Every structure is written in structure tokens, then in C-alpha cells.
Amino acid sequence: MPGIPMFRLVRALPLLLGAALPLAAQQPAPAPAPIRVPFVMDTLPNGLRLIVHEDHSVPVVTTYVWYHVGSGDERPGRTGFAHLFEHLMFMGSQHAEYPQFDRLLEAAGASNNGSTSNDRTNYYEQGPSSALPLMLWLEADRMGWLLPTMDSAKVDLQRDVVKNERRQGVENQPYGLVEDAQPGMMYPPGHPYSWTVIGSMADLSAASLEDVKDFFRRYYAPNNAVIVVAGDVKASEVRSLVRTYFADIPRGPAITRPEIPAFKLARDTFAVLEDRVQLPRVYNNWHTVKVTDPDDAALEIVSYILTGARNSRLTQKLVYDLQIATNVTAYQDGKRLDGDFALFATARPGHSLPELQRVIDAEIRKLADEGPTIRELDQAKNSLESRFLSALESTTRKADQLNAYYYFTGNPDSFQAEIDRLRAVSAEDVRRVIRTYLLGAKSVISVVPIGKPELAVRAGGVVP
Amino acid sequence: MRRLLAIGYWLLAPAASGGLAAQVTTAPKLPPPPSLKVPAVEEARLPNGMRLVVVPMHEVPLVQIVLTVDGGARQDGTLPGLATFTANMLDEGAGSRDANALAAEVAYLGASLNTSADWNGTNVSLRVPKRSLGPALDLMADVVLRPSFSGAEVKRQRDLRLANLIQQRDQPTAVANLAYNATVFPQGHPYHRPIGGDSVSTSALDSATVRQFYARTMSPSQAVAIVTGDVTLAEVRREIEGRFGSWRPAGPTATSASSPASAPPVPFKRTTVYLVDKPNAAQSVIRIGHAGVDRKHPDYYAIQVMNTLLGGSFSSRLMTNLRETKGYTYGAGSRFDFQPIPGAFTASADVRTDVTDSSLVEFFRELRRIRDTLADPTELERTKQYLALRLPGSFETTGQVAGQLANLLLFALPYSSLNDYVGRVMAVTAEDVRRVARTYIKPDSVAVIVVGDAQKVQAGIEKLQLGPLVLQKP
Numbered sequence: 001m002p003g004i005p006m007f008r009l010v011r012a013l014p015l016l017l018g019a020a021l022p023l024a025a026q027q028p029a030p031a032p033a034p035i036r037v038p039f040v041m042d043t044l045p046n047g048l049r050l051i052v053h054e055d056h057s058v059p060v061v062t063t064y065v066w067y068h069v070g071s072g073d074e075r076p077g078r079t080g081f082a083h084l085f086e087h088l089m090f091m092g093s094q095h096a097e098y099p100q101f102d103r104l105l106e107a108a109g110a111s112n113n114g115s116t117s118n119d120r121t122n123y124y125e126q127g128p129s130s131a132l133p134l135m136l137w138l139e140a141d142r143m144g145w146l147l148p149t150m151d152s153a154k155v156d157l158q159r160d161v162v163k164n165e166r167r168q169g170v171e172n173q174p175y176g177l178v179e180d181a182q183p184g185m186m187y188p189p190g191h192p193y194s195w196t197v198i199g200s201m202a203d204l205s206a207a208s209l210e211d212v213k214d215f216f217r218r219y220y221a222p223n224n225a226v227i228v229v230a231g232d233v234k235a236s237e238v239r240s241l242v243r244t245y246f247a248d249i250p251r252g253p254a255i256t257r258p259e260i261p262a263f264k265l266a267r268d269t270f271a272v273l274e275d276r277v278q279l280p281r282v283y284n285n286w287h288t289v290k291v292t293d294p295d296d297a298a299l300e301i302v303s304y305i306l307t308g309a310r311n312s313r314l315t316q317k318l319v320y321d322l323q324i325a326t327n328v329t330a331y332q333d334g335k336r337l338d339g340d341f342a343l344f345a346t347a348r349p350g351h352s353l354p355e356l357q358r359v360i361d362a363e364i365r366k367l368a369d370e371g372p373t374i375r376e377l378d379q380a381k382n383s384l385e386s387r388f389l390s391a392l393e394s395t396t397r398k399a400d401q402l403n404a405y406y407y408f409t410g411n412p413d414s415f416q417a418e419i420d421r422l423r424a425v426s427a428e429d430v431r432r433v434i435r436t437y438l439l440g441a442k443s444v445i446s447v448v449p450i451g452k453p454e455l456a457v458r459a460g461g462v463v464p
Numbered sequence: 465m466r467r468l469l470a471i472g473y474w475l476l477a478p479a480a481s482g483g484l485a486a487q488v489t490t491a492p493k494l495p496p497p498p499s500l501k502v503p504a505v506e507e508a509r510l511p512n513g514m515r516l517v518v519v520p521m522h523e524v525p526l527v528q529i530v531l532t533v534d535g536g537a538r539q540d541g542t543l544p545g546l547a548t549f550t551a552n553m554l555d556e557g558a559g560s561r562d563a564n565a566l567a568a569e570v571a572y573l574g575a576s577l578n579t580s581a582d583w584n585g586t587n588v589s590l591r592v593p594k595r596s597l598g599p600a601l602d603l604m605a606d607v608v609l610r611p612s613f614s615g616a617e618v619k620r621q622r623d624l625r626l627a628n629l630i631q632q633r634d635q636p637t638a639v640a641n642l643a644y645n646a647t648v649f650p651q652g653h654p655y656h657r658p659i660g661g662d663s664v665s666t667s668a669l670d671s672a673t674v675r676q677f678y679a680r681t682m683s684p685s686q687a688v689a690i691v692t693g694d695v696t697l698a699e700v701r702r703e704i705e706g707r708f709g710s711w712r713p714a715g716p717t718a719t720s721a722s723s724p725a726s727a728p729p730v731p732f733k734r735t736t737v738y739l740v741d742k743p744n745a746a747q748s749v750i751r752i753g754h755a756g757v758d759r760k761h762p763d764y765y766a767i768q769v770m771n772t773l774l775g776g777s778f779s780s781r782l783m784t785n786l787r788e789t790k791g792y793t794y795g796a797g798s799r800f801d802f803q804p805i806p807g808a809f810t811a812s813a814d815v816r817t818d819v820t821d822s823s824l825v826e827f828f829r830e831l832r833r834i835r836d837t838l839a840d841p842t843e844l845e846r847t848k849q850y851l852a853l854r855l856p857g858s859f860e861t862t863g864q865v866a867g868q869l870a871n872l873l874l875f876a877l878p879y880s881s882l883n884d885y886v887g888r889v890m891a892v893t894a895e896d897v898r899r900v901a902r903t904y905i906k907p908d909s910v911a912v913i914v915v916g917d918a919q920k921v922q923a924g925i926e927k928l929q930l931g932p933l934v935l936q937k938p
Contacts, residue, residue, distance in 0.1 A: 032525075032595065057523045058860045059498030095489045099788070102779045104491055107846040109853020111778075128853050133492040144487055160791030164747070168794050168814050171746035174634035232498070245488060276744065278630045310567035320563075320620060326627045348627045375572070382574040389593060392524045393861035 035388055035415045037398055040235045042242070046251040047223025050242050051402055051412050052235040055395055061231030062126045063135040064399035065143075066407060068226075069219035070119040071199070072192030072337065073257070080162065080199015081207055083116040085215055087158040089123065090114070094145035096138055098154070108134050118193055119336040120407060126396050129232040133241055136227075140245035143225065146216055152209040159204055166198050174277045175447050185269050185443035186285050186340050191260060193338060221252020226406060230399035260337055263287075265441035272446045272456040279326065280455045281346040282353040283445040284360065288341045288437045291334030291408055297421045298429040299332035299341055299437065304380040305372050305430070306330045306343070306363070313363050314345070322359065324351040336408060341437060352455045353446050368434040371427040381422050388415055500856045502882045503865055506697040510705055512712065513685030517873070518700050519692045519865050525594040527693035528862040529601075530870060531608060535681035535717070536585040538654045538805065545661015549625065549669055550677045551581035554588065556617040559606030563617055566603065575600040579607065583654060584804055584874060586681065591863075594694045597703060605707035611678065615671045622669045629663055636742060637814070639938050640749040640915040643740055647911040648754055648808050652727030655807065683713035690869050692862040729755035732909040735931035740938050741918035748820040748916030752827055753810040757904050759802040759875050765888040766896040767800060767904060773847040773897065774798050774834050774905075775811055781830050782811060790826060792819045800904075804874065809904060817917055821924030824912065828930070831907040838894040852886040 042050040071082045092098030105112055110127025125135040170176040179196055187194035227246075229238045265287045289295045306314045307330040318325035328345035345356045372380075391397045392415075405414035446456030508516045537547040555570075555577060556563040570577045575592035577600075588608055592600040632638045642658055649655040661669075689708075691700045732754065757767060768776075775782035775798030786796040793813040801807025811831065815823040839847075859865050872879060914921065918935060926933055 032593075055523075057521075058856060059501070060857045060860060095487060096491065099779065099784070100491075103846055106777055106779050106850040108494055109497060109849060109855075109857075111854065111857075126857060128497045128856055130495045130497040131853075134494055137488060137492050141487060157788070157791050161787055161794060164787075164792070164814070164816060165794040167746040167816065172636055172814065174631075248487060276742075277634050279627070309571050311564040311571075316564060319624065323620065323623060326624065326631060346631065348623075349630060375568075379568055379572045383571040386574045386576065386593075389524055389526050390591070390861075393526070393863075395860065 035392065035419065037392070037402065037413045037415055039402060039412050041412070042239050044222065044243065044247055046247065046249055047221070048242075048246050048249070049226045049406075050239065051226065051228045051406065052233065052238045053228070053230040053395075053398060053402060054233060054235060055230060055398070056232050058395075059129045059232045060127065060395060061129045061132050061135070061229065061233050062124055062396040062399045063132065063139060064122060064124045064228045064230070064396070064403055065139050066120050066122045066226050066228075066403040067220060068120055068224050068255075068407060070117050070121060071195065071197040072118045073219065074195070074199075076190075077203055077206060078199075078211060079195040079203040080166075080197070081203070081211060081215065082121055083197055083199065084155075084158060084162050084204060084207055085212065086114045086116045086121050086123075087162055088150065088154060088212060089142055089146065091154040091158065092149050093142040094148040096141045097149055101138055101142070104134055104138065105131070110135065116197055117335075118197060122400070122403065124396060124399070132229070132233060132238070136229075136241050136245050139227070140249065143220060143222060143246065144249035146220065147213055150209065150212060155207065155209050155212055159207060162198075163201060163204055166201065166204070170198065175275060175281055177273050177275055178283055178445055178447060181271055181273060181445055182283070182285060182443070185271065185445070186265070186287060187338070188263050191263070191338075193335065218253065219255065222246060222249050223251050224255055226403055228399040228402045228412075230395040230402065265443070267441050268459065269441075269443045270446075270457065270459045271444070272448065272453055272458070274450045274453065275447050277447060277449055279346050279349065280353050280446060280448040280452070281344055282356055282360075282457050283342065283344040283443075283447070284357075285343075285443045286341045286438050286440070288332060288339045289334060290337055290339050293334065293339070294421070295429075295433050295436070296332060296334040296339065297418075298425045298433040299334075300384065301377070301380045301422065301425050302367070302430055302434060302438070303330040303332050303341070304384060305367065305376055308380065308383065313367065314343075314360060317363060318345055318356060318359055324348055324355055324359070328360075347455070353448070353457045357444070357457045364434060364438055368431055368439060371431045374427070377425070377427055377430070381425070384422055385419055388419055391415075497853050498856060500859065500882070500886070502879065503859060505869065505879050508697060508701050510684065510701075510709055512709065513683075513687075514704070514708055514711065515688040516697070516700055516704060517688060517690045517869055518695065518697045519869070520694075520696055521692055521862055521865065522694050524862075525694050526862060527590075527592055527594055527597050527691065527695050528866055529590045529604070530690045530866045531588045531604075532585045532688050532690070532870060532873075533682050534585050534686040536581050537583045537659045539677070539681055540654070540657070543661070543665045543668060543673065544657035545625075545659065545665050546669070546673065546677050547581040547586065547681070548660055549621070549666070550674050550681075551579045551586045551588075553613055553618060553621060553674055554579040554586075554607045554611045556621055557612035557614055559603075559610045561606070562612070566606070570600070570603055573600050573603075575603075577604060577607065581659075583659065597695075601703055601707055608682070609708070609711055613671050613674050613678070618669065618671045618674055622666060625661065625666050626663060629661070629666065632660075633938060636745060636747070636749045636915045639740060639742070640751050640913050643738060643915070643936070644751040644753075644808070644810065644911065644913045647738055647913065649729055650727050653729060654805065679714035680717055683717040684708065684711040685713070686717060687711075688873055690866045690873070692866045692869075731755075731906065732911060735908055735910050735912065737912040737914065737925055737930055737933040738936055739918055739922055739925065739933055740913065740915040740936045742915050742938060743917055743919065745915070745917045746817060747814045748817055748823075748914050748921055749812075749814050750820070750823060750827070751810055751812050751913040752831070752910050753798075753808050754906060754910050756800045756802070756806045756809045758806050759804075760877075763900050763903070764802075766892045766900045768851060769844070769847055769889060769892040770834065770897045770900050771798055771800055772851055773839060773843060774830065774901075777847070777850055779846065781834070782813070782827070785826050785830060786813055786815070786823060790819070790822070792816060792823045792826070796827075802875075817920050820914060820916055820921040821928055824925065824928055824930065828907055831905055831910075834901040835898065835905060835907070837898070839897050841894065844892075844894050844897065848889050848892060852889045855882075855885060
């Protein structure tokens with residue numbers, strides 16, 4: 001699934017409930033007011049950046065810290081380490097020893113969590129506005145003073161927890177094996193996205209206390225972090241609290257990352273996985289573009305037109321007309337350095353994956369040839385825009401989004417810019433991005449019931 | 465390049481470790497917590513009996529409507545899954561539009577419309593930008609009042625559900641939950657059977673059955689619309705009355721009050737383990753518990769505190785023990801499922817296969833400890849504050865406010881109970897916690913469901929002598 005990070009604790013996927021502004025095509029209404037999420041930004045001498053957004057509607061506050069380090073920064077033999085490290089950030093620091101972090105926050109009515117993706121690791125605390133000084137103090141203590149109380153017993157314990165997280169999400173999950181197979185088929189060896197965020201069991205076993213110290217000193221420095229505080233607070237007071245708690249944390253070394261050479265998938269690749277599943281499922285993945293590329297929005301619209309709604313092309317065809325699939329899902333997963341487009345469909349009983357693949361291929365080709373109707377395009381835009389209004393209701397979602405926009409674009413308040421980018425996509429853009437990215441080489445993974453490899457899609461075309 | 469990076473870091477490291485002295489060394493004293501501003505609730509009733517509950521929230525130009533019609537899956541009768549299926553069919557064609565045209569129109573308006581049923585009612589929810597409220601409400605009225613239930617669409621959805629039921633068998637957590645409900649609640653109790661139906665009941669669904677269920681459950685006098693967001697009561701009344709004012713029931717309707725008396729759960733004479741075999745499973749999915757308690761019982765607040773302390777927060781005993789101390793699981797917890805017909809008390813975790821028996825030992829240790837000893841004062845105070853102080857955060861979004869109100873309405877509780885909440889929670893004592901643990905947690909008569917690799921875990925579980933073990937094939 002798109003950018004779904006590993007969490008310290010089970011967390012439901014955020015629901016992107018619909019609520020959008022209809023385009024003027026049918027109802028000549030005035031253009032909606034642009035979305036603004038006002039903020040003030042401050043940079044401390046040690047390089048720490050602070051972004052504050054005041055929202056006084058409810059007496060709550062969220063502190064969201066993003067460290068600009070993710071699984072993409074891991075070294076060979078240590079996959080899964082960034083996420084394991086995330087777990088260790090909750091294991092106590094010099095002045096707030098384990099298990100004070102959770103206990104102090106709970107006593108203040110606040111909840112917290114962290115998550116890791118390919119590109120970043122983030123941490124939040126959310127609670128009544130009165131808890132803000134505690135949130136900031138705890139974040140400061142683990143940013144500056146994590147190592148004095150770190151030991152290998154803590155590493156061993158969280159290694160076990162993370163392995164359990166992996167079992168729950170991969171080994172014991174139907175179709176979970178795909179997660180391990182996919183990155184290596186989509187990215188060349190050594191590419192930061194060529195391994196999974198959760199990592200391999202062997203690499204998790206290999207992680208050491210020395211690795212933890214190295215990683216902390218290199219990446220968990222104020223100059224590699226951004227704090228967003230959003231909620232019922234005064235920006236000036238937040239600024240002064242942040243300076244009190246964080247100013248003495250020394251700047252870390254400048255981080256330089258190797259240039260990642262551009263690449264293309266040379267040819268289609270096929271894999272067949274036998275799993276304890278009743279129904280076979282086929283995954284298609286294409287190499288596309290990073291999140292800031294202008295084509296990212298067009299690809300997002302393509303995914304909607306294919307599978308975003310009940311009347312989307314592939315959903316309608318596979319699930320409701322031909323009734324040969326139980327579901328079909330597509331998404332553009334634009335990350336910081338690069339991106340991919342994923343599509344998967346599950347066959348109904350009695351149907352094989354080549355049957356599904358033929359329809360998928362034909363519908364994508366057809367959309368490339370004919371383009372979407374205006375109505376189809378408008379539906380996609382209106383529906384996709386809906387997420388923005390919903391995000392504005394929650395200080396936590398706003399705080400996370402301000403951080404994401406700042407990291408990826410340099411401007412925290414890019415809400416309206418992202419809407420504008422979606423609105424600008426034309427029918428011709430849709431055709432062009434399909435031709436450019438989705439008619440070329442792809443990876444195809446078939447997951448079939450054990451002993452039923454004949455249900456898979458194989459090289460050499462999808463002859464039945 | 466990565467080697468070069470490493471060298472750069474070592475050169476800088478000594479300088480970086482120089483100034484680590486000035487951190488504030490104790491946790492800050494916090495100002496008093498803000499009090500909850502319980503939102504003002506406005507109400508109206510249409511002449512046909514439909515009730516409107518409105519909370520204006522003008523921060524974002526968005527409106528959320530949750531229409532609940534009392535009834536739901538408790539009315540399934542002989543066909544489990546009928547209520548959820550009927551709800552699912554509401555938007556598969558309605559008014560003049562077929563299923564596709566309806567979905568297209570809703571999305572074009574930037575709205576989202578969801579139909580569902582739970583044990584207590586049928587829910588239709590609409591979330592829409594303010595400026596599209598009128599046209600979106602037209603569609604919502606079609607879905608509620610004029611669903612097509614065409615034979616072709618019913619067959620289509622029925623076949624899809626049959627395929628999804630097959631897929632469900634691959635999900636260990638789904639298998640565990642179904643087995644748990646079927647064990648804790650006896651035959652004849654509504655929760656005994658799957659709310660989503662089974663393959664037999666689903667195969668029997670047709671257009672006539674769905675129409676009948678719709679006719680006997682959907683009525684304006686049983687309907688409440690909770691509206692939150694960028695609206696006023698007058699506006700809501702006008703917009704809803706114009707579309708739902710002519711709604712009349714098709715005939716006498718069943719309500720929860722007229723529900724058939726359900727078989728009460730019979731306490732287990734002794735703890736019994738049900739092992740559902742899943743060969744080669746990497747983990748065992750564990751569910752432990754029994755029937756729960758009525759939401760309106762005066763012990764409710766003490767139970768909430770007790771359960772939060774046991775397994776309802778990150779610092780809770782089950783999480784601390786099974787995850788943070790033993791490393792057996794990614795997460796362990798417990799909950800009481802409060803419903804008008806009480807749901808279950810359940811403790812749960814997914815644990816590594818080779819520590820399935822050890823995990824059960826720790827579960828039972830905690831279930832007994834909370835009954836046997838008084839909670840530590842610090843632990844109790846933290847738990848109470850966690851429950852009390854995070855309440856304001858539950859009223860931030862239109863969806864959260866609607867959810868809070870829906871929960872009060874479900875139990876016919878006054879809105880003022882929100883104002884009492886903090887005081888009632890803070891009044892709970894360590895003795896209360898121990899008393900409600902003894903009353904509502906019965907480790908000697910629980911059902912234990914384990915979905916896992918029987919070959920690897922059965923012998924270890926049997927050695928614990930928790931009670932008889934029943935081996936089941938999924």
C-alpha cells in the first residue's frame with residue numbers, strides 16, 4: 001500500500017473520507033476560497049527547525065517531529081534498522097528513563113506513536129494543550145540524551161517486538177510475502193528503495209548496540225529534524241519552550257547522501273509465490289516518478305480512474321461486469337527520490353490470474369488510446385480533492401502534512417498548491433503518463449494457493 | 465559513498481559530544497488542563513417522527529450527516545448477515561440511478577456516502593463540502609427512501625460477498641473473532657452468528673428477502689440524523705424536511721424494543737480452550753474472555769478505569785508484560801464491548817508460535833493479579849488522568865463529535881453525562897478497581913481461542929491445564 005509506514009504500535013490506516021469541492025462544470029458556483037494553513041517558522045542556531053500552526057477551535061495540541069532519515073538510509077545487511085531505531089526512541093533517555101515516556105504522557109492525557117517510511121521517521125504526541133511543555137521536553141531529552149541509558153538489553157527486547165510486528169504484518173498475513181519480493185523487482189540492487197522498511201529477519205538479528213549509537217549520532221541531530229506544533233497554543237510561547245529545551249543539543253554532522261543514479265526497468269519480470277491463500281492475486285508494478293514530479297498528480301488521477309470508485313474502469317469491469325475479481329486496487333506511490341505505481345487484483349473462485357491480467361492490460365491500453373471523458377476526469381479531481389478538507393479538521397493531520405510538505409517541497413503550506421496541481425491535469429496528461437509509464441516494463445507477481453502454480457501470470461504473454 | 469559518510473561522521477563526533485550538559489533535567493510542571501467545552505447540541509423532530517440532532521461547527525466548510533435507523537443485525541432472524549447486506553444494497557442503485565451512476569454522482573459532488581449496519585441499527589452517512597449539501601442530500605434521500613434492490617444487483621452483491629467470505633478464511637484474526645463470538649455467545653444469541661453472514665445464509669439472499677427486511681426495519685420514527693459541521697439547526701431542518709418529510713413507514717416496523725428475546729450468555733462452568741488449527745502459522749492469535757456487562761451499570765466508570773489499567777493503554781499491564789517485558793507480541797490489550805445487548809470482555813494478542821503457552825501464562829497472571837491485589841496509587845492516578853484528560857481530543861472533528869453523540873443516543877444517555885465523565889472517572893478508587901475486576905473478570909470460566917499451528921502449540925497449552933481443550937479445523 002502507498003507509503004504505509006511501519007508503526008511502533010498497531011494503528012489503523014488513516015481514512016481519507018470524501019469531501020471535495022465540485023468543479024464549476026455543472027453548478028456555476030463561485031470558486032472555493034483557497035485553503036491556507038498559516039504557520040510561523042523558526043530555526044535554532046543548532047539547525048533545528050520549528051513550525052507552529054495556531055488552531056484555537058479545540059483545546060488540544062499535537063507535537064510532530066520528523067527526522068529526515070528512513071529505511072532508504074540503511075546500509076547493506078541492516079535492513080529494517082531505521083524502524084527498529086524508531087522503537088528504541090521510546091526506551092527511555094537520560095532524564096526520562098524507561099518507561100517514563102509513556103507514563104508521563106498518559107498522566108497528562110496525551111497519546112503518542114511513531115512511524116517509519118523509506119524517507120523519514122516521525123513521532124507525535126497528541127493531547128490537551130496543557131501537555132505541550134511535557135511533549136517538548138520529552139522530545140528534547142531523547143533527541144539530545146538518548147544514548148546514556150541505551151543498552152543491548154533494550155535493543156534485544158525491541159528487536160523481538162519488531163520481529164513480532166513483521167510476523168503479524170508479513171508472515172502471518174495472507175499475501176504478505178509479496179512485500180518482501182516487490183522492492184527488489186522494482187529497484188536495482190543498492191537503490192535505497194530496493195529493500196523493505198520492515199527489513200529481513202536476518203538483518204534484524206544482526207543489528208547491534210554499536211549500530212544504534214552510530215545511527216543516532218549521524219541522523220538524530222537537531223539539524224536533521226523538524227518539529228511542527230499545531231493546536232491551541234501561542235506561537236511565541238512555543239518558540240520560547242522549544243529554545244529552552246532544545247537549544248543546548250549540539251548540531252550534528254552535515255549529512256550528505258550519495259547521488260542515486262537514474263534507472264529504467266529493462267524488461268517485464270515475473271515471480272510466482274505459493275501462499276496459504278484461497279484465492280490467487282496478481283500484482284503489477286511500474287516504475288514511475290517521485291512525489292514532487294509534475295506527473296505524480298496525473299498518475300494519481302489515473303489510479304482513481306482505474307480503481308478509485310465503484311464506477312472506475314477496472315473496478316466496474318473486473319468486479320461488477322465480468323465478476324471475475326473480488327477487488328482491484330491501484331495507487332501511485334511517489335516517494336522522495338523516486339516512485340512506483342502499483343495495481344493488484346484478486347481472482348474470484350474458478351478464475352485464473354491470466355484472465356484478470358488480460359482485462360487489466362486491455363483497460364489500461366484503452367485509457368491510453370481514448371483518454372478519460374471530461375466527466376470522469378472531473379469526478380476524479382473532485383473526489384481526490386476531498387481529502388484536503390477532511391485533513392483540516394484534525395490538528396494531528398495538519399501537523400503531519402505541514403511536515404511532509406516542508407520536507408518534500410520546502411513549503412509547509414502546500415495544501416492549495418497540491419489541489420492546484422491536481423486541477424491542472426488534463427485528459428491529454430492522463431494519456432501521456434499512461435503511455436510513458438504504464439505501457440512499458442513492469443513487475444508481475446502472482447500469489448497462488450499452494451500447489452496451484454498454473455493459476456499464475458507468466459512470461460511470454462498471458463495466454464491462458 | 466557510504467564509507468565516506470562514515471569517515472566524515474567519526475571526524476565530527478568528538479566535537480558533537482562536547483556540550484551535553486544543559487538539558488532541563490526534570491519533567492516540567494504542567495499548567496492545569498483545559499476543561500472540555502461540550503458542544504451545544506440542538507434538536508428538532510419532524511412531523512413524521514424523524515429526529516434531528518445538530519452540532520454547528522464552522523471551522524471547516526464541511527458537513528457530516530449520520531442517519532441511524534434503529535434495528536440492525538439484531539433483526540436478522542434466521543438469516544445472519546441480512547441487515548448488513550440490506551444496508552450494503554441501499555446504494556447499489558436508488559431513485560432514477562443505477563449503482564454506477566449513483567457512485568459517479570456522489571463522487572462528482574466531492575461527497576462520500578457510506579451505508580452499513582451494526583447490531584443496533586442501519587447507518588447511512590454522508591460527508592460533503594458545504595456548497596454541495598443540497599444535491600448530495602438528494603442522493604442520500606434516494607438511498608434511504610428509494611433503493612432499487614434490483615434482482616440483478618442483489619445477485620451481483622451476493623456473489624461478491626460469497627467470494628469475500630472465502631477470502632476471510634485466510635485472515636487469522638477474522639477466524640479468531642468469529643470463533644470467539646460463536647463460543648462466548650450461545651445459539652440463539654444474536655452475537656453467536658457472524659454479522660457479515662455465512663455462506664449458507666448468503667446463498668439464500670434475494671431481492672424479496674432484502675425488500676422485506678427494509679420494509680420491516682426502516683421507519684422515520686426510528687430514525688435519528690446527527691448533523692455536525694458548517695450548518696445551523698434551521699438550515700438542517702429545512703434541507704432535511706424537504707427531502708425526508710414525506711417518509712412514511714411501509715408497515716409496522718420492528719425495533720430493538722420489539723427484538724426477539726435473546727438467549728442470555730451462560731457462564732462457562734470452567735475455562736475451556738478452543739484451538740483452531742492453522743498449519744504453519746507464524747503466530748498464534750489469542751482471544752480470552754466471556755460475556756461482558758451493561759453500559760448503564762453504575763460500575764461503568766470503574767470498569768473503564770480497570771480495563772484501561774489492565775489492557776487499554778500503552779502503559780497497561782498486558783502491554784507492559786507481554787510486549788515490553790517478554791517480547792512475545794507486537795501488542796496486547798483488553799476491552800469491554802459496550803452494546804445495548806452487552807458484548808464481550810476480551811483480552812487479545814497475536815504472539816509468536818513458540819511462546820503461545822508462555823503467553824497464556826502471562827495473560828492469566830494479569831487477569832488474576834488485577835483481581836487479587838490493589839492497584840498501585842501512581843498507576844491508578846495515571847490511568848484515571850489518561851481517561852479524563854484526553855476527552856477534549858475526542859471532540860475535534862465533525863466525525864468524532866457525531867460519534868460521541870451517536871454513542872450517547874444508542875444508550876439513551878443524556879448529553880450531560882459528558883460533563884459528569886471527568887468527575888466520575890476521577891472518583892474511582894483502588895478498591896473499586898479490584899471489586900469490578902472480581903465481579904466482571906472470571907479467569908476460571910473464560911473461553912480461550914487460539915488460532916495457530918496445533919502441531920506446535922497443542923502440547924504446551926495442554927500442559928498448562930487451563931481446562932479442557934477442543935481442537936477445531938477452521
